[in-house]
Amino acid sequence: MGSQAVAAEENLEALVAQALTRNPEVAVSDARWQMLRQRAEAAGSLEDPMLMLGIQNALVSDPFNFREDPMTQKVIGISQMIPYRGKRGAKTAAAYSEAQAARWLIDERKLELAQMVRETGYRIYAVDKSIGLTEENLQLLDDLIALAETRYAVGRGSMQEILAAQVQRSKMQEMLLVQKQQRQIQQALLNELLARPQVTSVGTMPELTLVEPSLEPEALRQQALSQRPLLHSLAAQHEKSLANQRLAKLDFYPDVTISFEYMQRDRLRSGMGDVEGEDMYALTLSFNLPVQRAKRRAMVHEAASESAMVTNELRAVHNAIEGGITQRLAELELRSGQVILYREAIIPQAEQSLEASVSAYQVGKLEFSMVLDQQMGLFGYQIDYHKMLADYHMSLAQLRTLVGGEL
Template identity: 45%
Template sequence: MKNFFVVVATTLIFTNCALAEEPKPVENLSNLVSNALTNNPELKASQSRWQMFANKSRQASSLEDPMFMFKLQNMLVREPFVFNKDPQSAKVIGISQQLPFWGKRAIKQEVANYEAESFKWSIEERKLELTRMVKETYYQLWAVDKGLEIVDKNLKILADFVTITESKYSVGQGVQQDIYKAGLEKSRMLDMQITLKQQRKSLEANLNYLLYRPGNTPVGTIADFSLPLLPLTAEQLNQTAHDKRPQVKSLISLANKGQASHRLAQKEFYPDFNLSFEYMFKEAISTDMVSDPGYDMFTVGVTFNLPFQQQRRRAMLAESTSETNMATEELNGLKNNISYTINDTLAQLDRRRKLVELYRGGIIPQAEQSLESAVISYRVSKVDFLTLLDGRMTLFNYERELYESQAEYMMKLAQLEAAVGIDLVSAPVLQMTAPLAAVPEQAPSQAAPASGHIQHH
């Protein structure tokens, strides 16, 4: 019986270990972005809005339906439906067609096409924003995971510190206060761990929101990456943004729409026409008073409006002028904002890259050596526990700042791509594991055009 319980306990232990050690799947950034662009309902709504205006543009140049007319003319009240008593009685059919002044239909189509085009570019702009949101959330998840890793590592190291402190205290070489300090620092780490776990759940919910999938869908681990170099200068990025940014093209379409609306308003000073044709069927009349052979007759006519309402037409001209000026100034403001965003983001990218190189190549190795020396000195009572604890926390903070700088670099790069309108670098080289002290190889990446929301917090 005793052997049975031993076997069961051993089986449970190995089963739990196997379940605990099962690795989470690694998330692929390209697949996440693709799923977001495919499934996000707000993007689908924008696409439907564009289709709506595209169908409107097909209606803009259509003529009004022709009007058909049938009437019985000059009938006798005493003898209705009798056509051979009075020469004025007749059966009449006719057709008429409204014709706008020459050029109006083409300009109306042009206005509608420009409006639909602006919504089409708005879809591409929304794709850029959605891609940026997914990438930012992706790298925030990576930073949180790295934070959890170093918190776990520090909890184990603090446990070792407590063991060393208790050993020294038991032989009369330490003080009980050091044990309390170690316990307090461990509690601080546990508090940070709770906060980071909450942040990861919130980021998972935000990513699921962007991908339009259930909010409790688990998100796997995020692979390590190297920091890509930018292949373009600020001037090249600015010119690329003017050529590629969808919002720039959308505002250009709106400015063109305003100009076309102005030409259409000028056409309103000219009349529209209505062409009509009528055919009269008559019957022969032979009475004591009247004799009429009953020849059929027809009527051709044209009518047109008199454009006397000049105030209304001048208001239409002013409206179209204001519309053009508005779109033009919005375009100038956007270009100014793009220039600022590019220069500011490049400066922040340069700072983050230099910080990563400094942390990896200098500060963290030095902090590790300082901590190692402090541990050795504490064992032989050459330094106090506070010095040892301070060395550990200093290294911990530098490690956090390293990972935060790496994540911030990639997030700023995603923001720069959204501002420029293209994918500036190919996907970062994925690394399943990367030593902390190793500097990843950095190679220039080639820019590739993008196929081109609103973040939920």
């Protein structure tokens, strides 16, 4: 896809959906889950049986003569190792819990990816607004410079006023270059998240408004406990550690191997003619001897340490979620108040003050520097307003990830 001019308005949620289907990290997580799920299918299976073929008590002087000695026999046997009761179940439980933990991590990765796409979209919104405001203010500065030049031409102004305005205009041109570079950086990040060519153009983001959902801290905490995939993944890891503990303790008990052998004997040649050789069989049970107690105790301690590690990690995530919810709610309250204050008071008042200052300057009742300062002040308030609005929505996106879904 070739480079194009900035396209029409983007649908941010459609971009999120594209990222969830295209991003290779999600595909990697899904492939890992599929791998662990297949591994779990085989975890509790018995070992393959052993087949034995042999010759017993053959004569060294005539190794392939099976009709000379009554003890010579051809043997076929089969054996099967059977683990101690409960070992197969513990192995299966550990493997399935590990697979479940990986499956929940797919959903966690999707949450994080959706948050990153939304935050990038909101940053693009803020920088696009800054670019638009900068271009508008450059035009307004040109008008002020023209007004200062007119007053200077009739002897009512000074060259210093014109030069001050031109310096401010040059600063704003530099600011515009930085803003456009920031736009390119955010566009590159968004294209990376969507796994599409870097030359793909990103359109403008939807207009943001102040949305104030009803957010109760306790309800959000309960939602996080029930929906957050990371918590479910850690819970599955804890189940895996408990299954490994059971398996380590069961390893102190022996496994049994059942063997069956069938021994076939040929007819024997003797002076009185052929004598029928009686076939024979053998049935045996054998046990491994778990005498390496130190090794097995170390395995029990390892499993216990794993369980303690996951338990502490789960507690840490709980604390991080609760702290994150409190912080995001405080940020939302602050940003909401600021957005309303800027929208309803600061910006309208600054616009009125600027209009009055321009009128006063035109009739020689105000210095040009005051007009310039008020123009730049209004410009700063407008940029701050859109940045705070974007920050508000980024805090909402972060809160959505914290609780594991829609608010």
